[in-house]
Amino acid sequence: xxxxxxxxxxxxxxxxxxxxxxxxxxxxxVLKGLDLQIYxxxxxxxxxxxxxxxxxxxxxxxxxxxxxxxxITYRSGEKTWKTSQLDEDSRxxxxxxxxxxxxxxFHLLPDLNVLENVLLPSQVSRTSRxxxxxxDEFHGRAESLLQRVGLSGREKQAPGTLSGGERQRVAIxxxxxxxxxxxxxxxxxxxxxxxxxxxxxxLLRELHExxxxxxxxxxxxxxLAARGDRRLQMVDGRFEAESxx
Amino acid sequence: xxxxxxxxxxxxxxxxxxxxSTLAVTLGVFSLLTVLAVMEGFKVEMRERIRGxxxxxVVEADPFRGLVGEDSLxxxxxxxxxxxAAAPHVSTLALYKVGIMDHCVLRGIDPIPESKVSDLARYLxxxxxxxxxxxxxxxxxxxxxxxxxxxxxxxxFSIERRRQIMSFRLNExxxxxxxxxxxPQAIIVGxxxxxxxxxQMGDVVxxxxxxxxxxxxxxxxxxxxxAFQSGVYEQDLRWAxxxxxxxxxxxxxxDDSAEDMRISGISIKLEDFxxxxxxxxxxHKEIQSRMSLPExxxxxIPSRITSIETWEDKRANLIxxxxxxxxxxxxxxxxxxxxxxxxxxxxxxLLVIEKERDLGVLRALGATRSGIVLLVLKQGMFxxxxxxxxxxxxxxxxxxxxxxxxxxxxxxxxxxxxxxNVYYLxxxxxxxxxxxxLLVCLPTLIFGFLGSVLPSMRAGRQDPIKALHHE
Numbered sequence: 001x002x003x004x005x006x007x008x009x010x011x012x013x014x015x016x017x018x019x020x021x022x023x024x025x026x027x028x029x030v031l032k033g034l035d036l037q038i039y040x041x042x043x044x045x046x047x048x049x050x051x052x053x054x055x056x057x058x059x060x061x062x063x064x065x066x067x068x069x070x071x072i073t074y075r076s077g078e079k080t081w082k083t084s085q086l087d088e089d090s091r092x093x094x095x096x097x098x099x100x101x102x103x104x105x106f107h108l109l110p111d112l113n114v115l116e117n118v119l120l121p122s123q124v125s126r127t128s129r130x131x132x133x134x135x136d137e138f139h140g141r142a143e144s145l146l147q148r149v150g151l152s153g154r155e156k157q158a159p160g161t162l163s164g165g166e167r168q169r170v171a172i173x174x175x176x177x178x179x180x181x182x183x184x185x186x187x188x189x190x191x192x193x194x195x196x197x198x199x200x201x202x203l204l205r206e207l208h209e210x211x212x213x214x215x216x217x218x219x220x221x222x223x224l225a226a227r228g229d230r231r232l233q234m235v236d237g238r239f240e241a242e243s244x245x
Numbered sequence: 246x247x248x249x250x251x252x253x254x255x256x257x258x259x260x261x262x263x264x265x266s267t268l269a270v271t272l273g274v275f276s277l278l279t280v281l282a283v284m285e286g287f288k289v290e291m292r293e294r295i296r297g298x299x300x301x302x303v304v305e306a307d308p309f310r311g312l313v314g315e316d317s318l319x320x321x322x323x324x325x326x327x328x329x330a331a332a333p334h335v336s337t338l339a340l341y342k343v344g345i346m347d348h349c350v351l352r353g354i355d356p357i358p359e360s361k362v363s364d365l366a367r368y369l370x371x372x373x374x375x376x377x378x379x380x381x382x383x384x385x386x387x388x389x390x391x392x393x394x395x396x397x398x399x400x401x402f403s404i405e406r407r408r409q410i411m412s413f414r415l416n417e418x419x420x421x422x423x424x425x426x427x428x429p430q431a432i433i434v435g436x437x438x439x440x441x442x443x444x445q446m447g448d449v450v451x452x453x454x455x456x457x458x459x460x461x462x463x464x465x466x467x468x469x470x471x472a473f474q475s476g477v478y479e480q481d482l483r484w485a486x487x488x489x490x491x492x493x494x495x496x497x498x499x500d501d502s503a504e505d506m507r508i509s510g511i512s513i514k515l516e517d518f519x520x521x522x523x524x525x526x527x528x529h530k531e532i533q534s535r536m537s538l539p540e541x542x543x544x545x546i547p548s549r550i551t552s553i554e555t556w557e558d559k560r561a562n563l564i565x566x567x568x569x570x571x572x573x574x575x576x577x578x579x580x581x582x583x584x585x586x587x588x589x590x591x592x593x594x595l596l597v598i599e600k601e602r603d604l605g606v607l608r609a610l611g612a613t614r615s616g617i618v619l620l621v622l623k624q625g626m627f628x629x630x631x632x633x634x635x636x637x638x639x640x641x642x643x644x645x646x647x648x649x650x651x652x653x654x655x656x657x658x659x660x661x662x663x664x665x666n667v668y669y670l671x672x673x674x675x676x677x678x679x680x681x682x683l684l685v686c687l688p689t690l691i692f693g694f695l696g697s698v699l700p701s702m703r704a705g706r707q708d709p710i711k712a713l714h715h716e
Contacts, residue, residue, distance in 0.1 A: 064609060103609075107602065107713065111603075112252075124248055125611055128250055130247075
């Protein structure tokens with residue numbers, strides 16, 4: 001019998017492999033049979049040297065890359081999705097609703113203002129008519145997120161006029177726009193000085209607690225890694241050590 | 246998708262380069278539409294003028310033997326269903342001599358029936374109109390001018406008219422065999438023959454030709470009693486009309502074997518020109534069957550080789566030339582539209598390269614490949630469609646006011662882009678057909694699509710991971 005109170009994994013990774021063909025015909029194995037489970041409302045930090053496969057793992061989990069072997073299972077309530085059973089459209093749909101991305105270089109669209117950048121995930125999968133029907137609801141959600149990340153009143157500003165830390169706050173608000181069960185952060189403070197980095201650490205932790213979103217952070221930053229519920233050390237495509245806080 | 250609309254608006258709002266391609270499409274569509282409408286107007290005007298002097302159908306014989314049995318022929322033709330009117334004519338090339346010598350196409354007609362099969366009534370000028378046209382060498386008959394009545398046409402060829410004209414001639418010999426009371430037969434000439442001073446009203450003209458019956462030279466005197474303006478310069482310079490009986494006598498067209506006067510052919514007006522081929526077939530059968538009847542049959546027509554042609558057949562080369570000219574210019578003008586679509590292609594390619602990272606972000610946020618393809622495709626089609634609409638609107642406004650623009654340029658610069666003495670048209674003719682609008686729009690949209698499809702496919706094929714690392 002299963003324990004109904006036990007936390008359930010939002011994402012289960014089994015024997016995940018990812019290799020890339022080399023010019024000489026051989027294969028470069030970047031991920032070598034990883035197993036990982038991220039539970040509801042859990043914050044997991046993955047640390048490791050450059051080139052060990054952290055970003056590749058993140059791309060596979062974010063459905064931007066296709067694994068060479070193994071399987072990833074996503075779960076939300078009673079519903080589950082396995083990567084082996086997803087077609088291109090389903091992958092896009094899952095990426096839109098299930099996963100939020102925070103990138104090292106923020107990746108805000110410079111032609112849109114702050115509010116429009118935050119609204120973008122809600123516009124990606126909806127027709128103009130469907131979106132306009134719920135326009136007020138989306139605007140309310142985006143404005144409250146901007147307020148939550150401390151950028152209230154900056155909605156109409158262009159991203160180019162914001163500091164690095166502020167841009168990352170906008171990127172975090174955008175990632176949370178559709179309340180995804182999973183937030184993937186790729187070096188979220190890698191492009192920031194220490195003070196804004198610290199505030200982003202704080203913000204991620206607070207949002208994690210407020211919204212109960214599962215967060216996977218890939219980082220070199222030991223301070224940020226220390227804020228995770230679990231820390232996984234990655235070495236040469238495998239997890240070497242795990243520690244909990 | 247909602248993001249298509251917002252991003253398209255933003256991408257195009259903040260850049261001027263895409264609008265250069267829209268401007269190119271606008272210019273292309275504007276030029277193409279203008280050229281097609283003016284060429285079509287020119288074609289319609291030409292056809293109208295050429296047709297005006299000709300009838301819908303013409304029954305003609307071989308020029309050496311002519312047609313005989315005019316009454317039976319006319320009776321057979323007029324009784325055919327779909328025929329509205331028929332009139333006989335004699336036609337010949339002739340030399341004329343007054344002070345100088347020149348040549349003309351002389352047509353002998355029966356004036357009243359002729360006015361029912363051709364637009365003679367519209368073209369025949371009154372004395373006041375002749376004076377006015379001689380004082381202003383570019384003036385044209387207004388298109389809404391009332392046609393001459395049957396009485397006015399009959400009067401021009403009448404003995405009274407000839408006597409009246411003769412009474413203005415002072416101390417001049419009307420020629421051997423003629424007096425003021427019995428003047429020569431009437432001839433009406435094209436207005437350009439008067440304008441060029443080849444002939445004058447009241448001239449007694451000696452006309453010489455060869456008789457197709459005797460093959461001997463023959464000549465006769467004719468009195469210039471009137472003029473016409475068909476609107477076709479060559480005809481207004483070279484054509485002349487006289488009474489069919491007078492010309493038959495001059496050309497000695499009596500056919501001994503048939504014991505009848507020969508005619509060159511019969512002009513026919515139809516109730517509906519669209520049925521020309523069908524009626525032509527019926528007429529041909531009817532004439533052939535009457536030619537095969539025994540001679541003593543009252544319905545019989547002496548056998549001759551005949552052909553039936555529409556006015557379009559008779560002027561096929563000219564009509565085809567204008568049509569081909571229009572087609573060639575259209576193709577050349579389409580090159581502007583093709584060039585514009587090339588601009589769309591280049592601009593979209595640059596946009597896709599510039600926005601590679603944005604497209605990667607969109608993919609990371611859940612946009613599908615086809616969504617990205619559509620995003621770029623929509624931008625291309627938006628630029629193209631906007632250009633096409635602007636081109637159509639500006640073209641339509643320009644065409645509606647083309648003559649006012651022409652007059653304005655003339656007033657400002659003295660430059661006459663459309664001189665009436667060259668084109669023989671007072672105003673630039675314009676006919677905008679929906680087929681031509683389609684001919685402009687469809688290739689423009691197809692070119693626009695072709696120009697947009699490659700950049701959009703390139704955008705859709707991008708690897709989102711590489712795009713996210715694009716600097």
